[in-house]
Amino acid sequence: MHMFTIVKREEMADGTVVLNEIDAPLIAAKARPGQFAVLKANETGERVPLTIADTDADKGTITVIYMVIGKSTALFKALQVGDGYQDIIGPLGEPTRLEKVGTVVCVGGGTGVAVLHPITRGLKGIGNHVISIIGARNKALLILEDKMRAISDELHVCTDDGSYGHHGFVTEVLTEILEKKEVKLAVAIGPVPMMKFVSEITRKYHVKTIVSLNPIMVDGTGMCGGCRVTVGGVTKFACVDGPEFDGHQVDYDGLMLRLQAYTEQEKQCHGGEHVGAGR
Ligand code: FES
Structure with a gap:
């Protein structure tokens, strides 16, 4: 079975943030700045969407950087150079x-x-x-x-x-x-x-602004609705319509409420987490 092997690993920010450079030639050849991938460590692991922080098309690698905040990313952190992810889907978004x-x-x-x-x-x-x-x-x-x-x-x-x-x-x-x-x-x-x-x-200075949103992504393909956000009064899906949006149009308060509600629910039911676009 093909594995997405980790070729380089670095810890940053006192070990709370980890960088993985991963062998994934097909994704490396296609990915553009701003896009993300969905990673799964093993058969039972959760799917975690992470923004592609870097690509090297010649080496055939992509780099992701994630914060260790729950069960899934703790599992990612345990992976060392030479280990691999079972599945990576991308580029998405x-x-x-x-x-x-x-x-x-x-x-x-x-x-x-x-x-x-x-x-x-x-x-x-x-x-x-x-x-x-x-x-x-x-x-x-x-x-x-x-x-x-x-x-x-x-x-x-x-x-x-x-x-x-x-x-x-x-x-x-x-x-x-x-x-x-x-x-x-x-x-x-x-x-x-x-x-x-x-x-x-x-907005005060009339400067066009782009933001990249990190709502809760589950499938990363527009099917689950988990990543919906309101932009300019219209419901959008961050995974397919984003992750970038016009910063002056986003309903941030609604987004914060949803992220908060999810955190509460997470605490009550299970130890997993869904990480947004890389942070
Ligand atoms: S993550 Fe499921 S619709 Fe976007």
Whole structure:
């Protein structure tokens, strides 16, 4: 049986975040920034959707980065180099529409930076001036700083506790930048409240904003309805219509309520979890 073998493994953020580079040539050849894959560790394991953080078409590998938050991802964490996933389906979802617009601001929080990275690289690759802002609760939880610096014209780092970089939230740095520069596009990926506040700020400055949503995905193919979100008053499925949406149109409060309700239910019934697009 074909296995999706792990060829490289790294732990980040004090072991709470794990990177796997996996042999998956067919997916590597097709995946575009912004798309995700659904991974299953073994026969009885749950299907976990994760954004494809990187691809290497020559080596035939894809890279995923996930936060260890429950039973399924704990099972993933146990896999070492040479072990494999039983099943990976992808690429799924709509790729990011990369456009050359001038100056763009890429904002990432927590493990959302893993999702932001390939999109930032794509935006830089087609000639945009890229200003990136990445943040985490503290220095130990910050991921991919060097990789983001390498593909950004300017990188700003924030930590909530001030242990590194700007002491405070990404939104404060964003406001300063929007005051000074003519920004054409913002991309925000991270916890839902962060994306909500970034979108509120960019709305004031009339800057088009893309967010990548992480509702509860189950099948990842548009069949279960688990990933529905309201965008511009219309019900959308993040797995097929997204995961990216116009940040100014998303009903964040509804999304937060659904994520919260699910967490409660999870606690009551079983130990599994569904992880959204990589964080
Ligand atoms: S994950 Fe089931 S419809 Fe999107």
